[in-house]
Amino acid sequence: MSDVITLEELIEEFQDVDDKMERLEMVFELSEEVDLLEVEFWNDLTRVRGCQSEAHVLVSIENEVVKLKAGADSKLVQGLMGILTIALRGISPSKALELTPDFAGEMGVLNSLSPSRSNGFRNMFDKVMNEIQNKM
């Protein structure tokens, strides 16, 4: 999985798999793609609010490139963080803001992309995007 370069290729790979459980397994494996935010650095500022699981993100911009550190106690949420990490790798903040959360739907791993208290991924995605915007 770590060879996967682009989000588009990842989406295609997911779409080739019929069984949702296999797709979830693929997401779980992508949890290793995150630049891990260790538990000792989790705090109220890093917490993704309104998420069933404990999920934390830390966004910075270094040399005009977005850096994301993340961690969650749900493998699914951390796997989606891994996918977002791949999507953000080496791109500028303005390019990052063009991303939409639709890729999780296109990959067929989430039943809803609507903001809600149980949608850890959507809350995480919105927090990352808000922080990029605030740091620009």
Place this chain on the structure above:
Amino acid sequence: MREQFPILQREVNGHPLVYFDNAATTQKPQVVIDAMNDYYTNSNANVHRAVHTLAGEATDGYEACRTTLKTRFNAPKVIITGGTTEAINLVAHAWGKANLSPGDAVVLTEMEHHSDIVPWQMLAKEMDIELRYVPVQQDLTLDMEIFEASLDGAKLVCVVHISNVLGVCNPVDKIISLSKQKGAKVLLDAAQSVPHQSIDFQKMGADFMAFSAHKMCGPTGIGALLVSEDAFQQMEPFMGGGDMIETVSIRGSTFQTNEHKFEAGTPKIAEAIGWNAALKWMEQIDLDSEHSRLLELARWLSQQLREMGMTVYGRHDDDDAAVVSFLHPTMNTEDLAHLLDARGFAVRTGHHCAQPLLERLNITGTVRASLYFYNSKEEVENFVKQLSEILERFA
């Protein structure tokens, strides 16, 4: 029975749907869908005012729901609400504001759903009322000694009949009796008990009882507040508007004296017609024998889960509901629910809107499987099988 529920014929992620999220909401039989469809197709009109044929049909359909509820629960007054939450909020505003004074005490329990905590916290802040919480003990029962002690000076006791997390049935007869001895009114949150039990409201002796249609095969967006005659006379109107008034002039208004006084605005007409169809449909169900069947399935499931290394939060005594809340020692609840969904199983995860209870249990959430009439032994056995495979592959 299953063939009467069209949704149960569908597949989810390529597998037959197995719906185990009944404590959140139940599925609807075709007769309920047909009744609502028929109303919108043939009788849609506003209620209580116009004299034309459609208005008469709509009014009769709406009021038939109230009549059925009165008969089924032996209730003198039935106020139709938007659901359990609205019913409890109605007690807080219509009875609480008129009958509580600063310094008065309201007794709650740690087992309450947020809908029976938050309205009282809001009222307590507004009116300077004391809230007393009865603790949940290690054996998942209420501490009745503390309950009795908390009754001194209490004006109202709010208690959940059956916990939506644990399935534990509280000793409401004793709670009501003790409360009455101390002169406190009792509000029963019956959202999880009404779908499974026959309840005689007047015999039980509570002053208020709140529940929702959608947890008993009826539509969402509608519920009821049963009220004793005595408590009803102590309630003041909460929401003002059409339908709840007798006369309105620029000098002031007078109000209806029946339940309409608390049903301002156009009511939930289609929903009432759908709920009435659900209530009539449920008359064919032997609730006692269904309760026994589902409880046996819950006990068997709990045992299987324990053998898999899960912690089960429930005791499944004879009066408890077929709700099985559990936790795997390492696997995240959300991940588990997604994996189960991939095999067609609908379960609930999270805090189940009962965070004080989970705090007492020192956990942040559980996976919850809750059973209803249309669930079968085969589904429960398949659940155990699929769960075992998931754990083998992912845990």
